[in-house]
Amino acid sequence: MARGLPKKKPIKGVKQIVLVASGKGGVGKSTTSVNLATALKLLEPQKQVGLLDADVFGPSIPLMMNLNESPILNEENLMEPLINYGVKCMSMGFLIDKKSPVIWRGLMVMSALDKLLRQVAWGPLDYLIVDTPPGTGDTHLSLIQNIPITGALLVTTPQKASLDVTRRGAIMFKKLEVPIIGILENMSSITCPKCDNNISIFGHDIDKLAEELDIPILRKIPLYEEITESSNSGKPLVLSVSKNQYSDIYTELAKDIIVFLTKQPINTN
Structure with a gap:
């Protein structure tokens, strides 16, 4: 099987790649990707940060990063990523009508993903954050098998259904030898507007999962x-609420990622 796998090829000019993944949809993965990429740029303005929307069927980065233009081609016939808030962005949403559904078979999706990786003028880039679609299917396998992944951040909510799928995603990454940075729990609780107490409406099973998976x-x-x-x-x-307890969590998450990345190898191509 090892002989049949494609050889991993770095993306020219991209030093480190982080996947933001969740087996289940609707857990806040794109929101995490956007705030993580922006926080990395705020913390290290001298570094170049990119954000790739790898969800071909349901791209959300154009909305969340307020980008609506179409990319232009440079002299090397590569697409120039769109930039907002200092972050270089690329998404299938930039290339299709926002009201048109993408009705493609798997091979067409993989071809589109390859273009978003290889036919974009990403470099120079210190960090590329990849917002992946739900599941553990073709997109994830294609990314893992074709490019060197520095680490994966798992995003989940506390419900058992979400945690069960997160477990499967974690096992996939471990089997494919992708370093797992850690778990981010979204929707962990809600603050009562009358008494300010935090209420865990979905339970605490994530602590058991984290211990189980180490x-x-x-x-x-x-x-x-x-x-x-x-x-x-x-x-x-x-950026919109630059200093409160919620935006600070994303900033601290970005610091966690930076600490992890400083211990990982850097692509020099």
């Missing part, structure tokens, strides 16, 4: 209305 829980993010509002407005929470 993966650290990096941060827990409560339900918070302004997280949704910032995503819908196209301005990440770390």
Whole structure:
């Protein structure tokens, strides 16, 4: 089987690649990707940060990063990523009509993903954050088998259904020897507007899962209305609400990622 796998080829000019993944949809993975990429740029303005929307069927980065233009081609016939908030972005949403569904078979999806990876002028780039689609299927396998992944951040919510799928995703990454950075728990609790007590509406099973898989829980993010509002407005929470307990969690998450990345090898191509 090893002989049949494609040889991993670095993306020219990209030093480190982080996958933001969840087996289940609707857990806040894209919101995490956007705020993580933006927070990395805020913390290290001298570094170049990129954000790739690898969800071909349901791209959300154009909305969350307030980008609506079409990419232009440079002299090397490569697409120039669109830039907002200092982050280089690429998404299938930039290339199709936003009201048109993508009705493609698997091979067409893999071809499109390859173009988003190889036919974009990403470099120079210190960090590339990849917002992956739900599941553990073709997109994830293609990414893992074709490019060197520095690490994967698992995003989940506390419900058992989400945790069960997260477990499968973690096992996949371990089998394919992708380093797992840690787990981010979204919707961990909600603050009562009358008494300010935190209420865990979905339970605490994530602690058992983390212990079972020997993966650290990096941060827990409560339900918070302004997280949704910032995503819908196209301005990440770390910018729209630059200093409060919720935006600070994303900033601390970015610091966790930086610490992890400093211990990992860097692509020099």
